[in-house]
Amino acid sequence: THADARARLLHRAADLIVERLPAIANLLTREQGKPIPDAEKEIRFGVEVIRYYAEEGRRLGGSIRAAARADIRSLVVSSPVGVVGAITPWNYPVDIYAWKLGPALAAGCTLVVKPPHETPLAIGLVVQCFIDAGLPAGVLNDLPGTGPEAGAALAEHPDIRMITATASTAAGQSMMRAAADGMKRLTLELGGQCPFVVLDDADLAEAASAAARRSFSNMGQICIAVNRILVADAVHDQFLEALAAETERIKLGHGIAPGVAYGPVLHEGVRARTRGHVEDALRRGGRLVAGGGAPSGDEYDRGFFFRPTLIDGATDDALVMTQESYGPIAAVRRVRDDAEALALANALPYGLSAYVYSRDLERAWAFAEKVESGAVAVNVNDTTELQAPFGGWKLSGVGRELGTEGLMAFRETKHIKIRLRGAAG
Template identity: 60%
Template sequence: MDRGLFFDGKWQFPPKLERFDISDPATGDPVGSTLLADREIVDRAVTVAEKAVPVMAASHADERAAMLVRAAGLIEARVEDMAVLLTREQGKPVADNRKEIIFGAKVLRYYAQEAVRIGGSLRPAMAPDIKNIVSYHPVGVAAAIVPWNYPVDLYCWKAGPAIAAGCPLIVKSPPETPLAIAMLVDCLHEAGVPQGAIADLPGHGPVAGAALAAHPRVRVISATASIPAGQDIMRNAAGNLKKLCLELGGNAPLIVMADADLEAAARAAHRRSFSNMGQICITVNRILVDKRVHNAFVDILAGLTEDTRLGHGVDAGVEYGPVLNQSVIDRVEAHQHDALDKGARLVAGGHRPAGKTFDNGFFYRPTVVDNAPPDSLPMRSETYGPLAAVAAFDTDAAMIAMANSLEYGLAAYLYGADLERLWAVADRLEFGGVGINVNDVSELQAPFGGWKMSGIGRELGPEALDAYLEQKLVKMRVRRI
């Protein structure tokens, strides 16, 4: 599949653009390619989107809701083909990709419902002959930057609220995983999104992403990215004071209390550490365990990790696939060696698997290091790969200080039996989402985002609409009778 760029209501193949080749990370086999957008193409897409601003703003909420519902239905009808294609370009097993894509469709359906709830209010006035009417209006041309780890799902996280609010949307999609996205774009187009109101431009961040962030006629940008990329976006967006919604990096702690169900906690830690080979912003990087149960917990986690079955994600029964590319393996090995050099102990994994199945792919065994020092790389930096580091704590105060010690503040997890104690600890944790006896902090109807350097703004829930709407006060003097 050799795809082009989508803008002005159609697929286009502008000449003289660079083309990016996509290979299956499990085998190295070619899968397809995509054109890469440059600054000129970004400007052309913005010009077209501007023409769609009044069309989208004038559309009725029911129309926009119907578009989103139709798009969701088309996605659901094509989920199997999309899931297999996404596995071949990104590596996650088909079952995981199926879940991702179905959740993306649910996101669109949710924002179809929210579209018809965008209203206003009559506010109190200081004088009896004054009426204050507060209304909400689409901000204008919106831009989004989507990552390669969950490209379909996170595309929907941005397209759903943008369309619901009535904003044309230009997406810089990831060049590493643009093929399943192309199927998603077809679904949005076939669902009736107006000409110019959706554009999909795969490209590199420093080129296409920077052009969108700096463009003076783009009014809001939503990005899921690393902290350095988010900082660049913020600097580029300052020129016209764009609205920002940035979901950035994380280094999530999972905290295991002495009274936790250790088997359940270890299974949760294993899944959240190694799902998608740790290439998730809310992956567990640091596991902080009460010293009274530390050894028992590590034994269980090490056993689960050693039993992890790797393989090509299209094969039946495979739960864990390859990482995306060699750079992920290099980073994991660097973090692992740093921890071991500083005194940590390797208890599981730590090497590339042997065998014909793995010879041509980017496979690495899920890895656990114990007694990781606080200054070791996996304890202080986002690994974004299949490596989990364990450390012990002896008091709640020490544990909370360890958890809050980094610049990250996206997600944290707590496992234990004393819910009042867990709630008290959760109140002290400096994270946008805290899971208590659950290893996920995303919920369709609740806000998702980070504290500190992990982001600005929120996605999901009704809060996601805030980035795409402007408020207006109409203050009106009325005749008194």
């Protein structure tokens, strides 16, 4: 198909998603738990992604390169990579679905998608929008199932030329091994254990508010969430007091109820892991500052609720400081200076996102250049931008999504060299 035809179809599908947004958001909240406003925001961003790639696909092109001889012309072109196997997560099922579907279709690929078995329903409504927009049969295929079964089938299948997945590090490693024999292209956005650094000249009120949002949005169930907060010793007490106040202000409720901003976690497994990380930190000498368990009250009997939890003084070997909690827990750790903050930030084998707050942009820039992370946010608590590439270093993944890089990930490059007989050699 021509790029313009693909773009028109993507825009038609996006229009239908917007038209059906209330129904999709309602279903997303019921299966995932996030409040309706968050579900609507997720879907709207997914629509932005689809529209962005509809237009980026129109701009696909090639180039003519300089050659060593006058009778040679050197052309660089690209073509679709082929059939793509996509694996999407349960925490932002519609949004991340768009991250993979939008650029793959814009690039001219067909897809076999394994939706998350925990939250497959809202995605089904999105798929229907593409069908109703006129997507030909066989271009987009849903493959329900659990990760070990469906994911392995995709990674091992000889007709799949690329795997794109958002998953845990362990799942990504398994997919990489399964895809090795077929030498498949990989884009893997995997786990993060993201450091949030507060230098001694930071705006503490701003940093505390930002840290609370980054730690507890979607109940910490997001790859760029913050579990470990590294704070300069000189401002530790003041920052901790401000962050504790922000944490205590958070009120939980059922996502479907009006006015709710923070809901439950996905299931008991997430709640149990969060509780385990809290108990481990306290056993190792950490001090509970806020939260620490499930809220009390009849209104919380139905739902997997866990109060946003703040711990001070967790040791460097605590689970909350070394593993991705994927729940509503954050731990504050004192640091002597910028050098110790950087060393601790780089100490783990993960590198998805990092955050630094400072009024001195030279200090912040020095940290941003040296921290081992695929994305760094300075005085802002979000590392994603639709027009910029996103992806991890080290065990946090390979490849990039979003931006033009996210589109070209689904294209194969070819060099065509031509000799012109009539040109001088």
